[in-house]
Amino acid sequence: MSTAKSQTVSRKLLAGVRDVMAGEGSAQARLDRTTGLIAASMEADVCSIYVRRAGDVLELFSTQGLRPESVHVTRLRIGEGVIGAIAARAQPMAIANVRNHPSFAYRPETGEEPFHSMLGVPVLRAGRVVGIIAVQNREHRRYADEEREILQTIAMVLAEMVAGGDLVSRDELAPTEGDALRPLRVEGVCYSPGLGIGKVVLHEPGFDIDHLVAQDPDAEVERLRHAFTAMHGQLDTLFRKGPLVGGEGEFQDVMEAFRMVAEDAGWLRRIEEAIATGLTAEAAVVKVKNEMRARLGSAPDPYLRERVHDLEDLGNRLLQHLMGAAHHAAEDLPEHVVLVARNMGPAELLDYDHTRLRGVVLEEGSATSHVSIVARALDIPVLGQVPDVMTKVANGENIVVDGRNAQAILRPSEDIQQKFHETRRANERIKAEYVQYKDLPARTRDGVDVSLLINAGLLFDFDQIETTGADGVGLYRTEVPFMVRSQFPDVDAQRQLYERVLERAQGKPVTFRTIDVGGDKVLPYWEERDEENPAMGWRAIRICLDRPAILRQQLRALIQAAQGRAIDVMFPMVAEVEEFIAAKALLQRELDRETKRGGLLPQTVRCGVMLEVPALALQLDKLLKRVDFVSIGSNDLMQFLYATDRGNAHVSKRYDILSPFALGFLKTVRERCDHYGIPVSVCGQAAGDPLEAMALVGLGFRRLSMPPPAIGPIKEMVRSMEAHAVAQFLGSLFGMPHASIRQRLRGFARDHGVKI
Numbered sequence: 013m014s015t016a017k018s019q020t021v022s023r024k025l026l027a028g029v030r031d032v033m034a035g036e037g038s039a040q041a042r043l044d045r046t047t048g049l050i051a052a053s054m055e056a057d058v059c060s061i062y063v064r065r066a067g068d069v070l071e072l073f074s075t076q077g078l079r080p081e082s083v084h085v086t087r088l089r090i091g092e093g094v095i096g097a098i099a100a101r102a103q104p105m106a107i108a109n110v111r112n113h114p115s116f117a118y119r120p121e122t123g124e125e126p127f128h129s130m131l132g133v134p135v136l137r138a139g140r141v142v143g144i145i146a147v148q149n150r151e152h153r154r155y156a157d158e159e160r161e162i163l164q165t166i167a168m169v170l171a172e173m174v175a176g177g178d179l180v181s182r183d184e185l186a187p188t189e190g191d192a193l194r195p196l197r198v199e200g201v202c203y204s205p206g207l208g209i210g211k212v213v214l215h216e217p218g219f220d221i222d223h224l225v226a227q228d229p230d231a232e233v234e235r236l237r238h239a240f241t242a243m244h245g246q247l248d249t250l251f252r253k254g255p256l257v258g259g260e261g262e263f264q265d266v267m268e269a270f271r272m273v274a275e276d277a278g279w280l281r282r283i284e285e286a287i288a289t290g291l292t293a294e295a296a297v298v299k300v301k302n303e304m305r306a307r308l309g310s311a312p313d314p315y316l317r318e319r320v321h322d323l324e325d326l327g328n329r330l331l332q333h334l335m336g337a338a339h340h341a342a343e344d345l346p347e348h349v350v351l352v353a354r355n356m357g358p359a360e361l362l363d364y365d366h367t368r369l370r371g372v373v374l375e376e377g378s379a380t381s382h383v384s385i386v387a388r389a390l391d392i393p394v395l396g397q398v399p400d401v402m403t404k405v406a407n408g409e410n411i412v413v414d415g416r417n418a419q420a421i422l423r424p425s426e427d428i429q430q431k432f433h434e435t436r437r438a439n440e441r442i443k444a445e446y447v448q449y450k451d452l453p454a455r456t457r458d459g460v461d462v463s464l465l466i467n468a469g470l471l472f473d474f475d476q477i478e479t480t481g482a483d484g485v486g487l488y489r490t491e492v493p494f495m496v497r498s499q500f501p502d503v504d505a506q507r508q509l510y511e512r513v514l515e516r517a518q519g520k521p522v523t524f525r526t527i528d529v530g531g532d533k534v535l536p537y538w539e540e541r542d543e544e545n546p547a548m549g550w551r552a553i554r555i556c557l558d559r560p561a562i563l564r565q566q567l568r569a570l571i572q573a574a575q576g577r578a579i580d581v582m583f584p585m586v587a588e589v590e591e592f593i594a595a596k597a598l599l600q601r602e603l604d605r606e607t608k609r610g611g612l613l614p615q616t617v618r619c620g621v622m623l624e625v626p627a628l629a630l631q632l633d634k635l636l637k638r639v640d641f642v643s644i645g646s647n648d649l650m651q652f653l654y655a656t657d658r659g660n661a662h663v664s665k666r667y668d669i670l671s672p673f674a675l676g677f678l679k680t681v682r683e684r685c686d687h688y689g690i691p692v693s694v695c696g697q698a699a700g701d702p703l704e705a706m707a708l709v710g711l712g713f714r715r716l717s718m719p720p721p722a723i724g725p726i727k728e729m730v731r732s733m734e735a736h737a738v739a740q741f742l743g744s745l746f747g748m749p750h751a752s753i754r755q756r757l758r759g760f761a762r763d764h765g766v767k768i
């Protein structure tokens with residue numbers, strides 16, 4: 013079918029379907045007329061419509077061509093049969109010979125034997141599959157892209173009918189959760205810490221589009237372009253005047269990346285194509301938005317998934333301009349707002365008056381999503397990965413977001429709210445109290461000094477050196493700024509970034525960890541890899557040694573940024589001493605290069621290693637003769653020691669670092685480092701947990717690097733403990749066969765007045 017012909021067919025069919033929908037008769041009768049119309053227009057022998065029902069089954073609701081007895085009888089689970097497969101993938105499928113398809117499930121009651129080919133498309137509503145439309149033909153037909161487009165357009169109209177509640181009740185479409193009005197605790201993942209209490213504002217750009225079908229596509233394209241220009245003007249203002257203006261590095265990067273998506277001609281073209289099939293500009297935007305979400309929303313690549321949210325943000329913005337929908341005027345908002353959204357883009361967050369925002373709860377999201385980065389910068393707690401939360405709360409209800417404990421309380425009772433208010437006030441008091449520790453040494457009661465450093469990833473973390481009184485940055489994760497950019501920063505961009513880092517550190521030491529990407533930390537501009545075991549895959553130093561230019565450029569930028577100052581560099585995920593030697597040789601080459609250029613060399617360059625692969629811990633005698641320092645990455649070390657995925661909540665807490673074995677292992681490492689006179693620190697999560705940190709000091713560790721908010725509590729703990737007493741206590745436990753001595757250590761802390 014030619015494009016012109018398909019557009020004509022599409023427009024006629026759309027107009028027909030619209031008339032049927034608006035016409036007389038029951039919903040079932042209108043649906044039956046629709047299937048008939050589709051079959052006739054598309055020259056198909058069969059047209060069937062399946063609707064999703066409770067329990068994730070697709071029920072045949074109407075058919076033209078299959079046996080009428082099968083209507084409301086044939087049911088397929090999501091994933092079952094070709095229809096179920098279309099639903100599971102949320103993508104159209106065109107199959108010339110259905111019977112040979114691996115997903116084929118035979119349903120004798122339908123009498124579908126004579127029909128060989130099938131084209132099916134999902135009916136999507138807000139990114140969720142609510143039904144399937146399928147056409148079938150007797151012959152082994154190859155359906156054209158244009159035919160798929162037509163069916164997708166009809167699917168949009170049908171989505172409205174399904175959502176309207178005429179076919180199945182709206183209640184059935186919404187996930188149920190007991191008595192909706194009772195308080196409910198939901199769990200998620202903390203993407204920005206803190207405690208926020210406020211009233212729910214559902215961020216639900218649910219646009220009611222009255223007119224789906226347009227008579228004059230040119231006029232619609234014109235309206236679209238108009239809205240597009242207006243949207244860009246508004247974005248410019250937002251970025252120029254928003255609360256993050258003047259912010260550094262990452263915010264600019266986030267906004268730039270967003271703007272690049274906004275300017276990408278691809279999605280505008282897709283919207284225009286949808287208009288050409290007979291939709292209004294609004295309906296075309298929704299169609300493209302839904303398709304993007306369905307197609308990319310489940311992509312394994314987290315970067316792609318994040319860009320879907322940027323696109324949704326933009327799509328909603330475009331709709332606002334098309335429909336003249338009002339903005340979230342400050343006067344309409346409650347005084348304390350907790351946004352609840354499926355997901356949102358950074359600009360959408362900035363649309364709200366940030367002085368009123370007390371928290372964000374997302375059904376999706378990730379730590380590196382743009383909205384999380386912006387929220388952290390604004391100190392707004394964010395809880396993500398809370399399934400179906402949008403359906404569990406209503407606008408104006410009370411809600412508590414407890415970032416630290418990765419939970420939210422919906423509709424908390426008065427006394428629970430009171431308790432959280434007290435906790436928040438106590439937190440603020442404690443925060444204020446920690447300020448008094450800022451200039452005090454982290455010295456144990458028996459006079460042992462412990463150096464406390466922060467882990468940093470983004471530039472705003474560096475402010476915390478000053479506010480916490482930390483001794484410096486023990487782990488600067490250089491990959492983080494790479495992850496929020498839209499392209500790989502060249503040497504110059506990296507040099508500028510590292511210069512700023514060193515300036516912000518104000519003379520305190522910064523340990524630069526070279527880029528630790530790969531696995532699940534995907535950079536958009538790198539080739540995509542599908543790895544079964546990404547944590548153990550092509551990542552970190554493995555990539556850098558295979559693609560030495562990447563590491564060399566980073567080291568070059570660092571050497572130049574130092575401008576004569578001392579620098580510390582360490583390599584992640586080293587498993588063999590030889591890998592360290594090779595990486596260090598690249599560093600030397602860059603130093604030689606700089607010498608030849610007549611550049612200013614760093615005063616000193618200390619070259620260290622992250623100890624996070626157990627194999628390296630078994631080669632310490634060879635390693636320690638060659639490194640200047642060691643930093644134990646206990647997060648990865650624990651996951652590899654115990655073969656437990658640190659990101660898998662089912663197992664990540666199964667083994668305890670506070671076990672005689674793990675602590676004994678760390679003690680051995682510390683002793684070997686001391687033997688060779690090599691400084692050793694711990695920079696994983698354990699260093700920032702008071703009980704764990706107490707044990708680490710007891711094991712003889714004197715340098716701990718942790719997330720900035722942990723500095724205050726850890727310093728308080730250190731100042732209340734006696735290192736030799738803990739060491740002695742631990743010594744008495746090493747022989748135990750237990751998997752955890754956490755309770756014993758807790759008891760010890762309680763009995764000895766250690767503030768954990």
Ligand code: PEP
Pocket residue numbers: 487489528624644645646647648649695696697
């Ligand atoms: C670690 O593995 O403990 C570590 C500090 O590095 P990251 O968490 O960045 O992998």
Ligand code: MG
Pocket residue numbers: 584624645647648
């Ligand atoms: Mg690590």
